[in-house]
Amino acid sequence: MFEKRFLKRLEIQKQNGLYRNPPEIEHREGRYIISGKRRVLNFSSNDYLGLSTSAEFSEKVADNFHKYGTSSGSSRLVSGNHSVIRQAEERYAERFGYEDSLFFPSGYQANIGVISTFFEPGDRLIFDKHIHASSVMGIQLSRADYKGYNHSSLSHLEKRLQVGGNRPAAVITESLFSMDGDLLNVKDLAGLKEKYGFLSIVDEAHAFGALGKNGCGIAGKVADVAIGTFGKAFGFFGAFVLLPRSFKEFLLNFSSPVIYSTALPAAHAASAVDLLELVSGSDEKRERLEKISILMKKQLLEKGFRVKGDAHILGVEIGDENMAVMLSKKLYQSDIFVFSARYPTVPMGSAILRISMTAMHTEMDVAYFVETLTREKERIADG
Ligand SMILES: Cc1ncc(COP(=O)(O)O)c(C=O)c1O
Structure with a gap:
């Protein structure tokens, strides 16, 4: 059948x-x-x-796997909370100018994990209509009220922001759009943020590593939470979320994809630290x-x-x-x-x-x- x-x-x-x-x-x-x-x-x-076929990086990754083994053994909360991972997350936070960061097994999982956990019925989510499928999935799972705005139209975003009263609002966008290839108007988004005071989540999957000073992307301070993936310009796999410390604590306690999935191994985190230097250089x-x-x-x-x-x-x-x-x-x-x-x-x-x-x-x-x-x-x- x-x-x-x-x-x-x-x-x-x-x-x-x-x-x-x-x-x-x-x-x-x-x-x-x-x-x-x-x-x-x-x-x-x-x-x-071109980092994924770099001999230098492959050797570092091989060394890290020899040193730390191949698996974290369980989810972060059960037995996978390795100090190498925590230190790597601190390094990423420091490099990108955030309080903290949290690694995920993939960008897809990160978007679902972050968005579905942070928001709840009654919240207002306003998103660019061309965001990635994983963000859309996260929005739907959150059961918050949601409305899309026309792709890259911040005037349409402003119209959406004007309705909905005082309920908590968040805006979800990408910085370099994965299919359209256009860039977020960071300055105008910052202006709207100042005026309306929403939480902003910016997916920099295609920008981190490839754009900005040291490969730190383009959204900078306009993103309260930024999503990065290791799977693109970093030539690796997995993802990192840059965020305030309390938000990380919240995810560790309430985010299903964090709680119920095997953490990336310590060898991955050690390699991610090696990547920081390779990417910034x-x-x-x-x-x-x-x-x-x-x-x-x-x-x-x-x-x-x-x-x-x-x-x-x-x-x-x-x-x-x-x-x-x-x-x-x-x-x-x-x-x-x-x-x-x-x-x-x-x-x-x-x-x-x-x-x-x-x-x-x-x-x-x-x-x-x-x-x-x-x-x-x-x-x-x-x-
Ligand atoms: C904008 C965007 N976010 C997230 C992802 C997912 O990242 P990952 O490949 O690490 O799962 C992608 C992948 O195509 C993407 O284009």
Whole structure:
């Protein structure tokens, strides 16, 4: 009975161009993936600084696992509260200018854990309509009253803030949006915060490591709570939440994903500390990332593509889901791997080719991408 339903749903996904079937990767080599013995240029990875294949970091991680073992053995509250983890969290808090921080096994879990725990029925949550699925899930689980505002429209946010009286309010946004690639208007958000006094939660998953001084992101003091992930520019896995000390205490006591899930091991925390130095010392890589991203956008625009994105995430607007899939398949045949983001990741009818630029990409990679995409689009148009 269930299988029949699942197969039917999968068939509908295929018909609508929404079926997911990513290529299998055998190996990663810098900006390439090796798949089916082919070397494919990768524009689908959030490893923005290239740290995930850094020999230096891999060695440090291996040493840490040798030293501390492979598991924390249990949840943080049962037997996983290792001093190495606490010290690492203190280091992150200090570096990013917060009272404290708390590590999670993933950014997805962090957003759910934080948002679903902090808020309760009667609270007002106001969020950018394009925030990540994990934040939306956290909002729904909290059972607070919630309203979205149009993507990046702080005037719409202000309208939302004007209604609802004195009930506690929180605003949830990203600093660099994962699909649109645009940046939060930090100054205007700070102005609204001053005027309306809400709590702000800013997900800097795509900005931490890649943007700002020492890779400390762009939201700074406007975020009461900031979400970071190790899985993107940090080239690792897991996540960190920057927050006031009392908020951490609250999460340790009431957040289901913290209480009922095995903590990341001490070796992870020790490696996270190593990463702090690697990431802050990556100014050249950040400059390179910025430069190559600007070049990619410029060249795509020159060829007449509609491109969104203010930094290293660029979206080539395609619209039709089947067309986006077809283009990304054609590019793959030419040894380019780029993700076709479709509903529900982006709104229906707004499919994009989501280009993740990294500091490892070269001018020749950009030229090859633009040339191949232009050619394939023309071929499809010519039937
Ligand atoms: C904005 C944003 N927040 C959170 C996450 C989840 O982070 P993680 O991959 O560490 O689970 C993602 C991942 O895609 C994301 O784009």
